[in-house]
Amino acid sequence: MQKEVAFAAKKVIVVVEEPVEEAVIRSDPNRTLIPGLIVDAVSITFDNLGEAAELERGTWPKDIPLGQHYSVTRILPTILKMLDELGLSATFFVEGLNAELYPQALQGIVAAGHEVGYHAWRHEEWHKLSYADEVRILERGLPAMSKLAIRPYGFRPPRGALTASSVKLLKNLGFTYCSPAGSSSGISEGLVILPFEWPHVDAYAYLAHFGSMREKFGNSHTPLSPAHFHANLRSALGKVVQNQGYLSLLFHPFVEEKEEYFEVMYSTLEELRTLIYDGTVWSAPCREVAYWILSHPIDFETTPSFDVQHPV
Numbered sequence: 001m002q003k004e005v006a007f008a009a010k011k012v013i014v015v016v017e018e019p020v021e022e023a024v025i026r027s028d029p030n031r032t033l034i035p036g037l038i039v040d041a042v043s044i045t046f047d048n049l050g051e052a053a054e055l056e057r058g059t060w061p062k063d064i065p066l067g068q069h070y071s072v073t074r075i076l077p078t079i080l081k082m083l084d085e086l087g088l089s090a091t092f093f094v095e096g097l098n099a100e101l102y103p104q105a106l107q108g109i110v111a112a113g114h115e116v117g118y119h120a121w122r123h124e125e126w127h128k129l130s131y132a133d134e135v136r137i138l139e140r141g142l143p144a145m146s147k148l149a150i151r152p153y154g155f156r157p158p159r160g161a162l163t164a165s166s167v168k169l170l171k172n173l174g175f176t177y178c179s180p181a182g183s184s185s186g187i188s189e190g191l192v193i194l195p196f197e198w199p200h201v202d203a204y205a206y207l208a209h210f211g212s213m214r215e216k217f218g219n220s221h222t223p224l225s226p227a228h229f230h231a232n233l234r235s236a237l238g239k240v241v242q243n244q245g246y247l248s249l250l251f252h253p254f255v256e257e258k259e260e261y262f263e264v265m266y267s268t269l270e271e272l273r274t275l276i277y278d279g280t281v282w283s284a285p286c287r288e289v290a291y292w293i294l295s296h297p298i299d300f301e302t303t304p305s306f307d308v309q310h311p312v
């Protein structure tokens with residue numbers, strides 16, 4: 001794949017021409033803005049916050065007040081603490097409604113050095129939206145977040161698939177990148193595509209209703225054990241080390257409530273950090289990887305592969 005070549009080429013340059021600088025980079029865990037010395041890229045990403053998706057699905061109990069969801073009050077602080085301990089920066093794709101319900105939480109994410117991306121207003125199933133609804137939902141989130149001085153440059157579609165209009169629309173609204181489900185990164189109509197793969201998603205591994213999706217990717221219909229998911233993530237990191245290009249790890253705060261799940265996430269990120277220290281892998285929020293790709297278009301000429309569905 002072309003991105004393998006692109007990233008691999010950088011690795012050769014690092015090793016052959018810049019041994020001193022490489023040593024400097026190894027000692028800096030936050031070396032997220034040093035393009036030109038990059039090998040392979042991993043982004044740590046989180047999707048969903050609060051009750052937005054449950055409101056959209058109509059499953060949020062009417063008698064429970066909004067603005068006190070455990071994923072924000074309890075899990076998010078634990079995740080931020082973990083990232084701080086490990087010296088890693090991540091991208092949080094959150095629904096726009098959270099800008100109204102949890103303004104301080106979103107500002108806290110940014111203040112801790114992470115990126116906030118957009119994940120629809122209330123987790124609307126993206127590929128099912130009409131063009132007018134897509135426009136409305138994208139346009140609603142931007143001013144809500146800009147009131148908090150947050151400008152999302154990236155978008156991840158709930159359920160992973162875009163519509164045929166999404167790429168152009170996102171580009172026109174000033175987004176730099178998009179992170180749908182898919183298998184290879186690159187540039188599409190001026191928009192960077194940084195795909196995630198379902199087997200690298202905690203919800204895919206652990207939640208019962210992802211059974212048919214698991215079968216589609218060769219796993220069991222029944223949820224995977226934490227050890228099994230951990231092995232999947234390890235093998236994904238291993239592939240990145242072998243110059244497989246870009247990897248987006250995807251966790252959900254509401255899923256990571258369970259201690260054994262959290263432990264898998266923590267250990268995986270510790271393993272990632274070791275790879276970073278070794279100078280084997282670059283880890284950065286999606287926005288920085290997108291910037292890297294945009295500034296090296298010649299290395300990313302192959303059309304990216306990602307999920308687009310047409311409404312039925």
Ligand SMILES: [Zn+2]
Nearest residue numbers: 047048158159
């Ligand atoms: Zn989601």
